[in-house]
Amino acid sequence: MTARAREGTAEQALPEQGRRPGEAAPPFAHLSLELGHFYPSDLRAGPARLRERFDRVAPWAEAARRACAAQVGPAARISTCVLIDDHAARRTAPSEVLPKLLAVAADAGLDIDYLARESACARAGAVRPARLVEARLAPSLAAGPDSSRPAPSVNGWLSNGERSPSAGAPGGGPLWRPPRESGRHRHSVFVDIELWSERSGGRAWSCSFLAAVWQLLRLGLLRDRSRAVLEAVAATGEFPDSWRDLPPLIRIRPEAEPFTAYRTCSVLPSGFLPVEHAVKVVLDHWAPPPEALAQLAAHAAHEGRTLPAEVAHRVDYVFYGPS
Template identity: 55%
Template sequence: MTEAVFRETAAQPRTQAVPLSHLSLELGHLYMEDFEAGPRRLREHFAQVRPWAEAARAAAAVRTGGRRPRISTCFLIDDYFTRFSSPAELVPLLLAEAERAGLAVDYLARESGCAVTGKVPVAEAVAGRLVEEPPPGSYGGRPPAAQTGWLANGERSPVARAPQAMKSAAAWEPPRQTAARRHSVFLDVELWSEDADGRRTWSCPFLAAVWQLGRLGLLRTEGEPLFVPHPDTPAVLPDDWDDLPPLLRLNARADPFAAYRTCSVLPSRFLPVEHAVRVILDQTEVDRGALEQVAERSAREKVTVPDSVADRVSYVFYAGP
């Protein structure tokens, strides 16, 4: 005898899928001081980016076995830590200099959207998914990252304490990377800071980690995808950054924003930040439904996607000002 099992639909949250490219190619992630330096700085940047962007495209074609890879390009503007000028002034300048170098920007994003998108506190939601890797031999002596705002890739040096009577002081010990190869490269990442009133400012590495998760199509809230591109470029760009959508599609014929893999072409000064991004991604519990959808789709397309989310992210760092 077969028994029917009834479940409420609401008790089974559905993870909505997102369209995926093979590669999300980031053509820049510059700060306001770069824009303040004028068109020449942007010209230098895109001139450096172009050959590496072409190499990333060629590598994507190899991974798809010669089939035309779906590749979308994006550019991230820092409007979170500083505000300079306006979208009406900067966006046309950015697009003109990219075009001068023979590059096209498909999607434009604001870094503040990595903190809050619409009414969704994205960064806070990702912070709630941090799962710290306990170093071997540790006994939970250090406060969790959710409390301190610091995340490490190993065991910190113990804090020196004054010895008790009749006892000698503990010897100094070096920090240790959890997955070290012979020698440690220990990193301790500040995720946020707080002011006297408890208002939180997210760090650049943490927002960059959120940005990578968005580009990989792995951000969800109650099953709904985040970082959904606004479909139309405003006829008149606004004067205030808050009036510009967090993610804007500039090219109506662009391949999907999210992708199986990402590649970012950045100035070398971003290398420490992106090292921190990997530490964060390695210790973030990503939405399981989103991961399963990517795995199922990549299997159907016969596209190899690394199991590790951090290994889906790649970079080119160029030496520059």
Template identity: 50%
Template sequence: MSEAVFQETTADLRTQSVPLSHLSLELGHLYMEDFEAGPKRLAEHFAEVKVWADAVRASAGRRGKRPRISTCFLVDDYFTRFSTPAELIPMVLKEAEKAGLVIDYLARESACAVADRVELAESVMHRLVESPPPGSYGSRPPVSQTGWLANGQRTPSTSRSALGEVKGWQAPQETAARNHSIFMDVELWSEQDGRRLWSCPFLAAVWQLARLGLLRHLGEPVLEARDWQGEDFPHDWDRLPPLVKLTDTKAAFSAYRTCTLMPNRFLAVEDAVRLILDQIDVDAGALRQVAERSAGEGIPVPPAVAQRATYVFYEEPGGSSEGEET
């Protein structure tokens, strides 16, 4: 008589590998008001980006081998929707080309929330592992309830002791502080019209994981690029695939490292992104694959995922309007 054997479904899952470039270079991630400003605003952006993109490529080439570099551009269709893909994307590609730049891959920001029916943001949220502050006793609700993620101990609320004495104010404390704390508390989502609205930093963290080749769903790759060469762009954002490949480049979308070129008004957002990346339990199989392949090419990646993402923040000519979301 044979015995029934039970094992978890996840025990059979294998993490599928993805193609990897050496560097994923992002050439833009703008607000909708930037697009509304028209071709002139885009021309200024790409003219500035071209200078730094050339410098990044030169730096990547110092290792003695020809680096595989793919470029990408992210369009915000999550917080606001402006124009249509048929009108907007050709304008972006034209201004980039005039500046001497080529965009290999274009993604919709809404894809960082849901792509091909996979709830990417929700999946990443369930992988958050909060860093317990020193001396904490579990009095703070978990991030899954509050939607807020911190890098240390928040300022305790003012309370009275058993004898009625009012306790004094206590400063917040960074978990891994060096001499002095730099405390951050990041909102990951809010509730709007009965649905969860993911924050810009959280979606940008999902975007970084995708560019680093570290996103999986049941072991399978997600946010895979679809060829769109020579095809007309649709008049509805929902008809545009989450990630499209615009050129015949052999460089993969995902890479060992990322570099993002953007205006300095995004600095606070990207600080929050790094805080989030530091507290995500990334798929172990994907991490191992990237570590082994990068080491095999003689360009090992840092153990910390956040350290694989680099940035160039530039000052915009004449300044630009501020916005709350990207």
């Protein structure tokens, strides 16, 4: 049975709760396992650099698989993916580097099910996923009518609390108050996140914000007119010479489980930790579409599972250090 036939059967068996007429409900894996986020420098460095990365990822990916199977059972549906930063990849051609990437991963014992372009988090055809996320961002608790801090939609910054005041004390003396993290345990870990910057060529989205979009795409919570934003295109066996000609999301293995999943886990170098901390803050400030939440809850309940109410709690990480 083909992957598309299996997915169709699974969708027909799921309840219609939370769905609107004509709404396409994406099927869900139990876990979306990210095996890496690769920059042009990684791709140009050659097979040895890639093999070192995948060798570091392999044992942690296996641990994530076992953890999922322990929770769900031996029939756990797990799909894998990698994200390619194609913004500055002009000196590389997909036809040259992607077959090497897939071959090296396979040699390391890792099967890649889906390959996505990072630029698709900003624009995928006529849809702009980043704008969809921006539209549902709630302001920081410190922002409001009585605060000097503008909403994130105004200045492109988001925080997880209240920063130190910038105004001086009456009489001209210095006034300082420590920043405060919202919901802190005992001590604050305060972060201020730049979501985008405005340039002459238009808006430039930050890595942190695009990484948050990436997580929401994998969780199946991001919708455009009640429909899934990304549709995986089956690989043809050949890749184009231009990144612009590469589909936003490619299904490499026909037998792959669904791209969208109830939970995600990303296995990444420790250098990504600050970016992913920012991702969690963005997710904490993002208001999911109620129909998407209801749909996922219905799908999970049909399988006897309950999903965390907070979107950020559906996202897990493994960070590994240098070799």
